[in-house]
Each structure stands twice: as structure tokens, then as C-alpha cells.
């Protein structure tokens with residue numbers, strides 16, 4: 001299926017008529033073409049957004065809210081179709097797309113459709129000098145949203161929904177690796193009555209389409225989720241133009257397991273936090289630290305559970321692990337398994353490609369558990385972003401805290417313990433934007449989401465996102 005750009009409410013081919021192949025990771029075959037848009041297409045998208053802005057920014061909150069909630073309902077009504085498209089484009093099990101990706105994309109629109117009706121700003125009375133200050137929260141204008149391939153529609157809408165709820169118009173680019181559900185979203189927006197030009201979607205490579213969005217002098221804010229290197233590059237390009245930036249980047253998250261935890265719950269959740277979405281979630285707990293007294297037991301139980309996971313075609317109901325997103329990504333992950341071996345890492349299970357019958361060219365890999373000797377080896381420090389985790393024992397709170405913090409990333413951490421004192425100390429001292437205690441990826445969309453250190457700058461979610469997508473203006477009236 002070939003796809004087109006969505007500009008000013010219409011579907012159009014790229015001006016230069018250049019395309020890139022779209023692969024189905026489950027069988028390695030090309031199944032469509034996507035536009036490789038350039039600066040001319042981005043300019044068209046920008047103009048359409050700019051023209052829509054005066055009217056959209058003056059549209060009542062009730063009306064914006066109504067349209068966002070309508071988009072949410074239409075996504076829910078099209079759940080099966082969107083889940084199939086997401087699974088085919090990305091390689092993820094259809095069961096996951098159906099229970100997580102698409103419902104969550106719908107929630108994003110519903111959530112921000114509601115949140116905007118509650119968003120308020122402050123006023124400050126300057127007592128004794130007869131002055132009152134109030135803050136306006138004005139939409140920025142035209143903003144850029146650039147998203148990755150791991151949770152395609154889920155992360156795309158996580159940016160777009162707050163941007164348009166706050167009254168902005170958007171030029172958005174999904175990952176060129178997984179463009180399909182973003183393409184389908186255009187139809188839904190038209191059906192929901194979103195005015196033309198409020199959302200424009202341009203497809204293409206990061207280095208051409210994405211770069212043109214970031215370089216555009218009048219796209220005043222960029223919300224980006226993707227790799228840390230790309231984030232650093234975007235920051236360099238955007239800084240001289242003083243753009244507002246929200247960057248959600250990589251992670252290398254510790255999963256810290258104490259002997260006093262609820263063992264069965266921890267074990268089942270740890271399988272998920274290690275391998276959900278083939279390990280391709282920035283929140284996956286890819287470094288597992290286990291208290292020495294339960295280390296051997298955990299190792300045996302965990303490896304047994306991981307070996308029981310079924311790697312298979314994404315459309316099959318009992319598949320736990322689908323295909324990795326692309327050939328290049330599969331090769332990158334395999335390379336890390338080789339690095340682990342050179343570093344004396346012990347492969348406890350997995351490590352090899354899987355051939356799925358009838359889909360021999362698909363990008364399948366066994367879920368892999370590597371026992372490492374020290375926490376400073378490369379596989380324990382660098383983001384692999386695949387179905388690969390490391391495990392090692394620890395003996396004290398101080399030791400594990402130090403190891404947990406000794407990486408360049410700081411997105412999230414998971415803690416398994418029933419000790420309150422320990423919970424409080426650890427969650428205060430872990431250098432991450434998110435700490436989960438006795439759970440993983442339990443999301444409340446009102447909470448701030450994002451990381452510290454090389455995991456990015458800024459926070460998404462709730463009012464944080466609405467603050468990002470608005471400019472605060474103070475008005476001071478003397479009376």
C-alpha cells in the first residue's frame with residue numbers, strides 16, 4: 001500500500017515525486033512506498049498550518065475538546081484496522097497493538113481533549129501597590145512533532161494531541177520505518193471534523209524531511225522522541241533559532257530486585273519489562289540487578305520463563321515476541337550480543353536469530369539474557385533497544401545505587417522491595433525522571449514523563465505538555 005502526505009486536509013504526493021520503500025519486518029518484504037519529502041513539502045505543510053492557525057487558536061476550548069474526543073472515538077471504532085496496520089508495519093504482536101498501542105493513541109486524544117478544559121493559569125495580586133498580574137498561556141503557532149518507530153501511533157499522538165488541544169497547528173513526521181498508522185490518522189481527523197491545516201503529516205527520512213522541519217525558521221517548537229544522537233543533533237540545529245525543545249531520548253534503565261519483594265509478581269513483571277515490544281521500549285528495564293541471596297534462584301526461574309516465550313509471526317495469537325523493526329536494527333542488536341561475548345558476558349539463553357516457518361526472511365531474534373561480570377561493560381552501558389537484558393548480583397543498597405546511576409542515561413528505574421525506608425531512599429537518589437516501585441510502565445497520563453542526563457530535556461504528559469505547547473505571557477495592570 002502506497003501512502004501520501006496529509007497537507008491541508010488532503011492527501012498529496014511529494015513535490016519531487018521521490019519515494020522510499022516500506023518493509024514488512026515479519027517477512028522482510030517491501031509492501032509499499034512512502035514519500036521521501038523534502039523542504040518543499042515541509043514548506044507546503046508549514047503554510048497550511050500557518051493559514052489554519054488564526055482560526056484554530058480562536059476556536060473555543062469546548063469545540064477543540066469535542067473534536068479531539070471525536071478523533072479518540074473514531075480510533076476506537078477502527079481498532080482492528082489500526083492494530084493490523086501497526087503490527088504489519090512494525091513487527092509487533094497484533095495482540096500488543098490491539099491492547100496497548102491503539103487504545104493508548106485513542107486515550108491520548110481523549111485525555112488532552114479533557115485536560116484542555118481544565119488547564120488554567122495563575123494570577124498574582126501585587127498587594128499594597130494596586131497592581132494585578134495575570135498569566136496568559138498562548139499557543140505558540142506552528143510546531144513540529146517528530147516521532148520514532150517503536151510505538152508509532154502511540155508516541156505520534158502523545159505529541160500531536162496536546163499540541164492541537166492547546167491551539168497550535170502542527171507539522172508532524174512519523175518515523176519513515178513505521179509510517180502507516182500516521183497515514184491512516186489523516187482520514188480519521190477529516191472524519192472527526194478537524195479543520196484543514198491544523199494537522200499536517202509529512203513522510204520521509206529524518207535527514208531530509210525531519211531536518212527540514214527542525215531547520216524551518218518559523219516552526220517555533222520541536223517535540224522529538226528518538227535516539228540520543230539524533231536529539232543532540234536537533235538541539236544543535238534548533239539552538240541558534242531559540243526554539244522550544246522537548247527531547248525524549250534513549251534509556252538504559254535499571255531493574256533493581258531486592259530479596260524482600262513479592263517474588264512471583266516481580267518475576268512475571270520482569271519478563272514483561274525486559275521483552276515487551278521485543279525490548280524496543282525506551283522504558284524497558286534492560287539492566288537487571290538482583291540481591292545476592294536470591295540471585296541463583298532468580299536466574300533459574302527467569303531463564304526458564306524467558307525460554308518459554310514464543311517468538312513468532314506477529315499475527316498469531318500466541319506470539320509473545322514478534323519481529324524486530326528493521327534489518328538494520330536487527331543487525332545492531334546482534335552486534336551487541338557479539339560484543340557481550342567478547343566482554344566475557346555469559347549468554348544464559350537466546351542469542352540467535354529465529355527462523356519462522358513461511359516467514360524465513362523476517363527479522364526475528366530469541367529473547368536473550370546475558371550474565372555480566374561488571375556493570376561497566378558496553379552491553380551494560382549502551383542502549384541496545386532490543387530483546388536483550390543483562391543480569392548481575394549486588395550485595396548492598398549503596399552498591400546497587402551506585403551501579404544504577406553509573407550510566408549516561410536517566411529515563412526510568414524499577415525497584416522491587418517491600419521495605420519503606422529503602423523505597424524512600426532509593427527513589428530519592430536514583431538519577432532518573434521516573435521511578436516505578438513494585439510495578440512497571442503503569443501510566444497515569446497526568447504525570448510528568450521524561451528523563452534526565454542523556455535521556456533528554458523537558459517533560460511530556462498532563463499539564464507539562466500543555467505548558468510546553470504554550471507561551472506564558474505576563475500581563476501587569478496597575479489600577
Ligand code: TXE
Nearest residue numbers: 147148174175205206207210211226227230249250282385
Ligand atoms: O532513531 P532516530 P533510530 C534509540 C534506539 C535506537 C536508536 C536509533 O537505541 O537503536 O535510538 O534509532 C527522525 N532531524 N531510540 O535511528 O533516527 C527519524 O526520521 C530531524 C530510542 O531509528 O532518532 C524518526 O522520525 N529528525 C527511542 C525520529 O527522528 C530526524 C525510540 C527518530 O529516529 C533526524 C527510537 C534529523 N536530522 C530509537 N534524523 C525512544 N526514546 O523511545 C532522524 N530523525
